[in-house]
Amino acid sequence: MKKAVTFLLAMCMMLALAACGGGSSSQQEADGPFAPNGPVTMIVAYKAGNGTDNTARILAKYAEKYIGQTIVIDNVDGGSGSMGWSKLADSKADGMTIGFINLPNFNSSIVKELGTYKTDSFAPICNHVTETSIVVVRADETRFTTLEELVAYGKANDGKLIASTNGAQASNHIGAQAFANSAGFKYIDVPKGNTSEELTSLLGKEADFCVVKVADISAMAESVKVLGVFAKERLAEMPDVPTLGELGYYEDWLGSSRCICAPAGVSDEVIAFYEEAFKKTMEDPEYLEAAASFATDYKNAADTAALIEQQQAFTEGLASGFWY
Numbered sequence: 001m002k003k004a005v006t007f008l009l010a011m012c013m014m015l016a017l018a019a020c021g022g023g024s025s026s027q028q029e030a031d032g033p034f035a036p037n038g039p040v041t042m043i044v045a046y047k048a049g050n051g052t053d054n055t056a057r058i059l060a061k062y063a064e065k066y067i068g069q070t071i072v073i074d075n076v077d078g079g080s081g082s083m084g085w086s087k088l089a090d091s092k093a094d095g096m097t098i099g100f101i102n103l104p105n106f107n108s109s110i111v112k113e114l115g116t117y118k119t120d121s122f123a124p125i126c127n128h129v130t131e132t133s134i135v136v137v138r139a140d141e142t143r144f145t146t147l148e149e150l151v152a153y154g155k156a157n158d159g160k161l162i163a164s165t166n167g168a169q170a171s172n173h174i175g176a177q178a179f180a181n182s183a184g185f186k187y188i189d190v191p192k193g194n195t196s197e198e199l200t201s202l203l204g205k206e207a208d209f210c211v212v213k214v215a216d217i218s219a220m221a222e223s224v225k226v227l228g229v230f231a232k233e234r235l236a237e238m239p240d241v242p243t244l245g246e247l248g249y250y251e252d253w254l255g256s257s258r259c260i261c262a263p264a265g266v267s268d269e270v271i272a273f274y275e276e277a278f279k280k281t282m283e284d285p286e287y288l289e290a291a292a293s294f295a296t297d298y299k300n301a302a303d304t305a306a307l308i309e310q311q312q313a314f315t316e317g318l319a320s321g322f323w324y
Contacts, residue, residue, distance in 0.1 A: 034095055034269040039070045043091075043099030045084025047077040050194075051215075052100055052258055055129050055294055059278070062287035066277040074099075080167060081105050082114035089117040093265035098125065098274060103257040103308065107315035108169045119312050122261040125274045127299035127307065128282070131213035132255040133175040133230040135244070138203060139223055147227040147247055150209060154185030161187040164198045164207035171256045172198060175211030175230060177318060182250040199224075213256055214238075215294055230254035257297070257311070259304050275301050 042060055044053050053075060060071035076084035081102060091097040101122065109115060135147060144150040154161040163180075165173035168191045180187055190207055192198045195216050202210045203223055214235070217224050228244045229235050231253050245251035260278060262270060281287055282298040299307065 034267065034273045036067060036069045036096055038096065039072050040067060041074050041091075041097045041099075042071050043074045043076055043084050043088045043097065045076055045081040045088075045100065045102070048073075048075050050077075051294075052102060055258065055291070056100055058287070058290050059128060059281060062284055062290065063277060063281040065284075066280045067274075079114050080109055080170065082109045085109065085117055086115040088261065089115070089121040089263055091263045093123075093263045095262065095266055095270035095273070098260055098262045100128070101259050101261050101308070102171075103259060103311040104174050104315050105171050105256075107308075107312045108171075108174065110312065111315055112169060119308055121264050122308075123264050123266050123271060124301050124304040124308060125260045125262060125271055126278045126301060127257055127259050127297055127304045128278070129258040130255060130295055130297035131215055131257075132235065132253065132295075133172070133211050133213055134217075134226050134238075134241075135175075135179060135209060135211055135228040136202070136217060136224040136226050137209045138205070139225050141208075141225065143208075144227075145225070147242065147244070147249070150227060151183045151185055151249075154180070154183070154187060159186040159188065161185065161209070162190055162207045163187045164190045164192055164201035164210045166195045166198045166212075167191050167193065171213075172211045174315065174318060175254055176209075178230075178250045178254055179211065179228075179244060181318070182244065218293070257307060259308065261304075271301050 042056060044056050046052050053073065057073060060073060064071055076087050084099065085101055085106060088097065088099040110118060135150070137144065137150065144153050163176045165176055167173060168189070172195060173189060173191065176187065176189070190201060192201055195212055198210055199212060199216065199220065201207050214237070217226070226238060226241050228247065229238060229241055230250060231243050232245065234241065234243055260274070262274070279298055282296050288296065
């Protein structure tokens with residue numbers, strides 16, 4: 001009988017130790033490095049076929065190798081991007097949902113209070129694409145063939161110069177306003193639904209000039225003339241085109257950045273996992289070949305966070321000076 005009791009006690013102790021060991025193992029797994037345990041949702045705040053959607057799909061295709069899961073693009077269009085950004089901000093902060101925010105459109109949506117989110121509603125992961133803004137006119141334009149002549153015309157015809165843009169306080173409207181403010185002339189804004197319609201308006205002689213990004217004119221290089229670039233230095237692909245700063249106008253870089261973020265509240269491990277996965281993706285030769293048509297510009301989480309805040313301050317400072 002004593003042997004039986006002793007055996008039972010020993011078995012209980014072994015089971016207890018096993019249970020403790022199992023609990024310890026589970027805790028270690030919980031505290032270990034993050035890895036998604038199923039398909040990852042990537043929210044794009046624009047419709048399928050939009051520029052952001054196209055570049056996001058290329059990135060997602062090659063990132064799956066480094067993330068280890070399928071990436072599902074969720075297009076949430078509407079409200080100038082605010083519907084998609086609202087959904088991303090309200091998503092569960094478990095690392096299974098990430099998404100793009102587009103600067104400075106995102107910042108402008110906060111200024112215009114299109115959503116309830118703020119910059120701190122998101123946890124930056126990295127930057128994906130950077131596109132530099134440029135000032136363009138029609139190739140057959142004779143009234144002004146240089147940026148200085150455009151400014152002189154704008155001052156001489158105060159408030160009569162017309163610019164088409166991609167929407168009220170959208171990225172290209174912000175560019176036109178920054179240019180006009182720094183050069184000291186006024187213009188009439190003709191807002192369109194997107195950049196393609198903006199350029200159609202210019203070529204159709206509804207507008208006199210517009211601000212777009214470098215990639216936007218890749219298919220119409222012979223139809224437009226670039227008068228200036230929003231950059232610190234001249235662009236390698238446009239060495240004869242002056243920067244606005246060297247002519248005494250807007251001195252800083254301006255354009256559009258597409259940043260990948262998660263909902264605020266995700267762990268540092270989640271940020272580190274995606275930061276590293278997307279860095280490897282954007283260095284992958286196969287990805288770079290597929291992405292040759294746009295400007296991949298990886299920035300880590302800290303630099304992306306600083307960029308978002310810088311663009312927010314810039315957009316808020318510009319908001320009171322818009323002319324329509």
